[in-house]
Amino acid sequence: MAFSSEQDQSLANLMRLAQSGDKRSYDILLREVATLAKSFFQKRLGSVPAVDDLTQEALVSIHGSRHTFDCSRPFAPWMYAIIRSRLADYWRSECKRMKQEVEGLEHEHYLEPAEAFLGGGLTEAVAMAVSELPPRQRTVVTLLKVDGYSLKEAAQELRMTETAVKVTAHRAYNALRKKLVLETHEHE
Amino acid sequence: MNTNDVINKLVDHLEPVNPIKPWAWFVGWIIFGVMALALLLQITGVRPDLLDKTEQWWFAAESLLIIILSLSCAQIVLKLGIPGNKPKTFLRRIPVMALMAWLAGSVIRMGGQALDVGAMALVPDAHAACAFFLWGVGAVVALPLFLFLRRAAPVHTSTAGALAVLSGAAFAAAGVQLFCQHETPAHIIAWHILPIVISMPLGLWIAKFIFSDQWEKSSLI
Numbered sequence: 001m002a003f004s005s006e007q008d009q010s011l012a013n014l015m016r017l018a019q020s021g022d023k024r025s026y027d028i029l030l031r032e033v034a035t036l037a038k039s040f041f042q043k044r045l046g047s048v049p050a051v052d053d054l055t056q057e058a059l060v061s062i063h064g065s066r067h068t069f070d071c072s073r074p075f076a077p078w079m080y081a082i083i084r085s086r087l088a089d090y091w092r093s094e095c096k097r098m099k100q101e102v103e104g105l106e107h108e109h110y111l112e113p114a115e116a117f118l119g120g121g122l123t124e125a126v127a128m129a130v131s132e133l134p135p136r137q138r139t140v141v142t143l144l145k146v147d148g149y150s151l152k153e154a155a156q157e158l159r160m161t162e163t164a165v166k167v168t169a170h171r172a173y174n175a176l177r178k179k180l181v182l183e184t185h186e187h188e
Numbered sequence: 189m190n191t192n193d194v195i196n197k198l199v200d201h202l203e204p205v206n207p208i209k210p211w212a213w214f215v216g217w218i219i220f221g222v223m224a225l226a227l228l229l230q231i232t233g234v235r236p237d238l239l240d241k242t243e244q245w246w247f248a249a250e251s252l253l254i255i256i257l258s259l260s261c262a263q264i265v266l267k268l269g270i271p272g273n274k275p276k277t278f279l280r281r282i283p284v285m286a287l288m289a290w291l292a293g294s295v296i297r298m299g300g301q302a303l304d305v306g307a308m309a310l311v312p313d314a315h316a317a318c319a320f321f322l323w324g325v326g327a328v329v330a331l332p333l334f335l336f337l338r339r340a341a342p343v344h345t346s347t348a349g350a351l352a353v354l355s356g357a358a359f360a361a362a363g364v365q366l367f368c369q370h371e372t373p374a375h376i377i378a379w380h381i382l383p384i385v386i387s388m389p390l391g392l393w394i395a396k397f398i399f400s401d402q403w404e405k406s407s408l409i
Contacts, residue, residue, distance in 0.1 A: 018202065019204065019205050019207060020204050021202060021203060021204035023199050023200075023202050026198075026199050026202050027195065027199045030195045030198060030199065031195060034191050034195065038191075052190070052191060055191055056189070056191055056194045059191070059194055059195065059198060060194070060198070061341075061403055063198045064341070064403075065271060065340075065341035066205055067205035067206065067207055067208050068207070068208050068269070068270050068271065068340050068341045069207065070207065070270070070273075071207070073272075073273070076272075077271075077272030077273075077274075078270070078271050078272040078273075079271075079272070080272065081271035081272035081343050082271045082272075082341070082343070084343075085271070085343040085403065086403075089403065
């Protein structure tokens with residue numbers, strides 16, 4: 001996000017005062033930073049509950065790092081470096097969680113109907129379930145599992161990051177799994 | 189807890205802080221490193237032909253490259269400790285160029301020696317003590333840099349840790365130059381250069397543990 005030099009100078013001054021213990025200035029600074037951080041996360045994640053958590057984590061990180069800010073340097077690069085690192089940590093933990101969930105899925109017996117799908121061929125039930133997915137999820141699943149695109153190729157095709165494709169695919173698989181399990185139990 | 193509550197708590201717990209001074213840490217680290225090397229040389233003694241060696245161009249060049257490698261890595265570490273303080277491109281390239289120049293110079297000297305005395309020039313001797321001095325003293329010299337990183341707020345913790353270890357190892361290598369009399373290029377490559385290169389992945393691994401809680405949530409919330 002582009003900062004005007006006046007805005008940057010203003011925030012740098014507030015941080016300088018906060019470093020000397022001025023609580024009023026610190027309050028103003030943190031509220032400004034919270035708005036900027038929330039906007040940053042929302043642009044990249046959408047309106048998800050994690051945005052508030054991440055905003056709070058960014059504020060705490062800034063609180064813990066305030067002694068590293070050099071008042072003679074711009075405020076924005078310092079602030080955004082911390083905010084970006086919180087987002088990077090979030091993605092790392094999300095990917096780890098997804099990987100664990102996917103590994104868990106492979107051991108569950110009710111994946112049998114999906115095995116044909118995962119193997120490249122679509123059964124009628126799975127095809128129906130895929131067609132009922134939201135458009136983006138449907139496209140990602142079709143590219144990855146039917147058309148045989150790699151993660152990188154799908155990301156390029158859809159102009160998304162690989163991580164975003166993974167997240168979308170994970171959500172799609174979850175939705176398919178729930179639907180197929182429900183249908184399986186309904187037919188028992 | 190909502191964001192407003194977090195802000196109120198952080199403001200309530202605000203205390204004055206002394207801004208960290210990377211340059212002061214840099215000077216302190218150099219002084220500490222020199223003292224560590226002085227202690228090492230008390231044990232090993234200085235090579236008797238040191239003054240003659242300094243007049244040989246490749247010895248002087250090698251020593252200069254090692255010092256440049258160590259100091260530039262330390263500078264990068266100090267910059268990485270401050271969020272948003274990205275080291276300039278030329279600074280990032282200096283350690284790579286210094287290490288490559290040192291290695292290239294040693295390989296060329298080794299090739300020249302091989303032409304004179306044959307393939308034996310390619311075989312390093314068994315004096316591995318240099319590597320152990322380098323790692324041992326290097327770990328001590330890297331300590332202030334790790335302390336700085338714990339005090340600071342590095343975003344790229346693994347890179348910073350790897351460079352801190354590399355810097356310490358290179359500083360120690362500069363000291364090893366002052367007592368090691370095994371000068372064959374094969375010895376330099378095997379027991380001086382390679383241990384420094386190996387120290388980098390070691391630093392990456394160590395940093396993962398030391399800085400794993402660097403950005404953990406404060407107990408305030």
